[in-house]
Amino acid sequence: MKYPAVFSMAAILLFLFLWEGACRYYQVQDFILPVPSRILTVAITRSALLAPHAGVTALEVLVGILISLAVAVPLAILMFAHPSVEKALSPFLIASQAVPVFAIAPLLVVWLGYGMASKVLMAAVIIFFPITVNLLQGFKSCDREYRVLFKLMGADFWQSLRLLLWPWALPHFFAGLKVGVAVATIGAVIGEWVGAQKGLGFLMIQFNARLQTDLVFAAILWLSLMGIILWFIVGWLENKIVRWKFENKIPEKDRN
Amino acid sequence: MDAIAKNHSLSFSLLSEHNTNKGISILRVVNLTKRFDDLTILENFNLTVSPNGFTVLIGPSGCGKSTLFDLLTGVVPKDNGAITWNQHRVDHVGRNAAYMQQKDLLLPWFSLLENAMLPARIGKADRVKSEIKARGLFERLGLAGFENYRPDKVSGGMRQRCALVRTLMFEYDLVLLDEPLSALDAITRYSLQSLLLLLQSDFGKSILMITHDIEEALLLADELIVLTSAPMRIRRRFTLASPKPRRMNDPFLIDLKEHVLELLQEDL
Ligand SMILES: Nc1ncnc2c1ncn2[C@@H]1O[C@H](COP(=O)(O)OP(=O)(O)O)[C@@H](O)[C@H]1O
Ligand SMILES: [Mg+2]
Numbered sequence: 001m002k003y004p005a006v007f008s009m010a011a012i013l014l015f016l017f018l019w020e021g022a023c024r025y026y027q028v029q030d031f032i033l034p035v036p037s038r039i040l041t042v043a044i045t046r047s048a049l050l051a052p053h054a055g056v057t058a059l060e061v062l063v064g065i066l067i068s069l070a071v072a073v074p075l076a077i078l079m080f081a082h083p084s085v086e087k088a089l090s091p092f093l094i095a096s097q098a099v100p101v102f103a104i105a106p107l108l109v110v111w112l113g114y115g116m117a118s119k120v121l122m123a124a125v126i127i128f129f130p131i132t133v134n135l136l137q138g139f140k141s142c143d144r145e146y147r148v149l150f151k152l153m154g155a156d157f158w159q160s161l162r163l164l165l166w167p168w169a170l171p172h173f174f175a176g177l178k179v180g181v182a183v184a185t186i187g188a189v190i191g192e193w194v195g196a197q198k199g200l201g202f203l204m205i206q207f208n209a210r211l212q213t214d215l216v217f218a219a220i221l222w223l224s225l226m227g228i229i230l231w232f233i234v235g236w237l238e239n240k241i242v243r244w245k246f247e248n249k250i251p252e253k254d255r256n
Numbered sequence: 257m258d259a260i261a262k263n264h265s266l267s268f269s270l271l272s273e274h275n276t277n278k279g280i281s282i283l284r285v286v287n288l289t290k291r292f293d294d295l296t297i298l299e300n301f302n303l304t305v306s307p308n309g310f311t312v313l314i315g316p317s318g319c320g321k322s323t324l325f326d327l328l329t330g331v332v333p334k335d336n337g338a339i340t341w342n343q344h345r346v347d348h349v350g351r352n353a354a355y356m357q358q359k360d361l362l363l364p365w366f367s368l369l370e371n372a373m374l375p376a377r378i379g380k381a382d383r384v385k386s387e388i389k390a391r392g393l394f395e396r397l398g399l400a401g402f403e404n405y406r407p408d409k410v411s412g413g414m415r416q417r418c419a420l421v422r423t424l425m426f427e428y429d430l431v432l433l434d435e436p437l438s439a440l441d442a443i444t445r446y447s448l449q450s451l452l453l454l455l456q457s458d459f460g461k462s463i464l465m466i467t468h469d470i471e472e473a474l475l476l477a478d479e480l481i482v483l484t485s486a487p488m489r490i491r492r493r494f495t496l497a498s499p500k501p502r503r504m505n506d507p508f509l510i511d512l513k514e515h516v517l518e519l520l521q522e523d524l
Contacts, residue, residue: 148331149361152350153378153426163374167365244364244406 034214043218049203054222056198060116060188061230064123065181072128076135080165081157086136097129102190109195119191119199126187127180134176138169174238181230185223281340282307282430282462283328283349288337290320290327297323299487301337305430310456310463312473314516315483315491316523321466322357324488325432328464329355354426357434360419362407368414369394369403372421379427386425393421397451413444420451424459431455433465437472449475453500470516474509475502482519491519 016036022028023035030038043050079086105122112118142165150160192201200219207215283305290298297320305311313321326332328339330348341349354375362371369390370377376386394400397417407415416436423431433452437445449472455461467473473480480494494512502509 145357145359145361146363148329149355150378151331152329152355153375154351155378159378163378164363167363244408 031211031213034217038214039217039221042214043221046215046218050200050219050222053198053200053203053219054226056116057119057185057188057192057200057223058226060119060191060199061123061181061184061226063116064120064184064188065127065177067120068124068128068131068180071124072131073135076132076139077161079132079136080139093129093132096125101126101187105190105194108191114195114197116198118194119188119196119201122191123184123187127177127184130176130179131173132176134172134179135169138172139165141172142168170242171238174234174242177234178231178238181234182227185227185230189223280307280343281305282309282342283353283464284338284340285328286338286340288324288327288339289335290323290332291335296487298327298337299489301488302490303481305462305464306479307429307462308456308460310453310476310478311465311481312477312479313464313466313481313483314468314470314473314520315488316485316520317468319483319485320488321483322434325355325434325466328432329353349430352428353430353432354423354428355432355434356419356423356436358436358439360407360412360415362415362418362422364407367404367406368399368410368418371407372418372425374422375425390421390425393424396454397421411444413440413448416440416444416448417451420448424455429460429462431461431463433463435466435468438468445469445472450501452476457500470513470520471504473516474513475504476500480516482516484523491523492516 020035020037023033034042075089079089101122104125105118108118108121112121146164146168147160150164155163188199189201189204192199193205196202200223204216204219207213207219281304283303285301285303288298288301288303290296301324303311303324313324315321323332327334328349330350334348339346339348341352346352362368363374366374369387372390372393373386376383376390391400391403394403397420399414399417399421402410402414407418410418416439420436436452437448440448452463452465453476455463465476474496477494477496480496481490482492482494483489484491494516496512498506498508504510504513
């Protein structure tokens with residue numbers, strides 16, 4: 001069962017090995033493409049420089065996620081409770097996805113300044129759509145028979161939501177959140193590229209201008225790690241909260 | 257065959273349609289009509305359930321039995337007809353009847369006890385009292401010790417018992433059962449049939465049950481109603497007076513089984 005992991009580890013190691021070998025063999029200069037071992041070394045030895053900026057980016061992403069959740073969850077509930085609201089809002093939701101969000105990054109900086117706010121909003125906007133859509137989809141996927149049962153028990157909307165629909169939608173919600181956190185970091189970094197005084201994206205621009213390519217790669221490595229850690233945190237939360245894993249447990253039997 | 261049928265007609269005290277209107281009833285349905293587009297499911301359908309009675313409906317699959325329950329519970333609006341609950345005209349008996357079907361509809365994120373207590377929780381009943389009641393029912397239905405198990409950790413029979421406890425946690429006098437045991441294996445089904453009898457004998461419920469299992473119908477019913485398909489009508493009505501629990505080796509039941517089977521086959 002562990003073979004896929006073994007294969008992907010092997011593939012990554014092979015890739016790094018070829019990269020390292022090719023750079024050394026052709027004597028590629030460090031400012032063009034540094035060798036992986038150097039990137040790793042720099043990422044570790046310069047962590048005193050990288051860490052505070054990584055902290056800023058991480059904070060932007062986390063606050064962005066929280067703001068996104070604070071809007072997406074009530075909105076998904078509202079759209080589920082009132083299909084007319086869903087009808088009215090769906091063009092906006094789709095538009096928020098169709099407009100590439102980095103296109104509005106310069107505007108956000110104009111509106112909200114060079115501080116964290118514009119990056120937070122950037123991250124929030126990016127993950128807002130997958131969370132809202134997945135949660136709404138989760139509510140809608142609840143079987144009719146269960147909703148009928150709750151109706152017959154005399155449940156009001158909030159009781160149905162709390163005891164039935166919310167737990168039912170949780171796996172969908174987490175699927176959306178996982179997609180979201182993976183791209184939220186991208187949003188924050190793009191915001192930092194456009195204009196910032198702190199953050200890994202800001203550092204990358206600085207390093208790039210000075211042809212400190214190894215540090216650019218080190219920053220990318222830190223970013224990737226951050227994304228992976230976020231992803232695992234969400235996965236861990238999902239495992240803790242969605243313990244029943246009901247997707248395979250309720251057999252879909254035909255109505256008789 | 258005809259001769260046998262005639263014989264049965266006498267010995268089974270075959271009731272005619274107008275008997276529907278006699279006596280007290282907990283639930284009465286008069287001229288119930290329902291169409292889905294151009295498909296007529298029910299047309300002027302009549303039915304009576306007497307207090308603490310066990311009425312069983314049996315009929316071809318797809319004839320509209322579940323739709324009848326949807327109309328009774330108000331899940332689907334009726335086109336026409338009257339529903340009377342304890343002599344009062346009502347739109348439906350959704351708030352007077354507990355409903356149980358083939359799917360146990362247990363929520364996988366709750367324990368068996370939490371599942372069973374859902375009606376009390378939603379009805380904001382006293383927590384302590386309803387937990388005592390639920391635990392008592394767990395004991396009674398052979399689920400003691402499994403209160404804190406999640407549904408996916410127990411067998412189909414236990415899940416259905418739990419659904420039965422949940423049904424009993426509704427404080428309603430009428431219980432609607434839509435093929436509640438048909439997903440279970442024969443042995444489990446047999447043990448649960450005796451629990452269904454408890455609904456009537458020990459808990460004083462009035463029961464309207466749908467089944468496609470003739471033997472199950474014969475073992476449980478006070479009144480057995482054989483239905484036709486499209487539109488659903490009452491083909492025959494039998495009153496079974498023999499005491500319960502019954503056994504299928506009773507010659508009377510064996511004859512009746514043959515007869516009901518014939519009636520159902522004529523409809524194919
Ligand atoms: N909501 C609905 N819309 C249209 N047709 C329906 C609907 N519900 C049930 N039917 C049809 O009504 C008929 C009776 O269904 P049902 O009451 O489930 O039968 P039974 O329970 O007797 O097997 C079937 O032909 C079914 O396809
Ligand atoms: Mg049915």
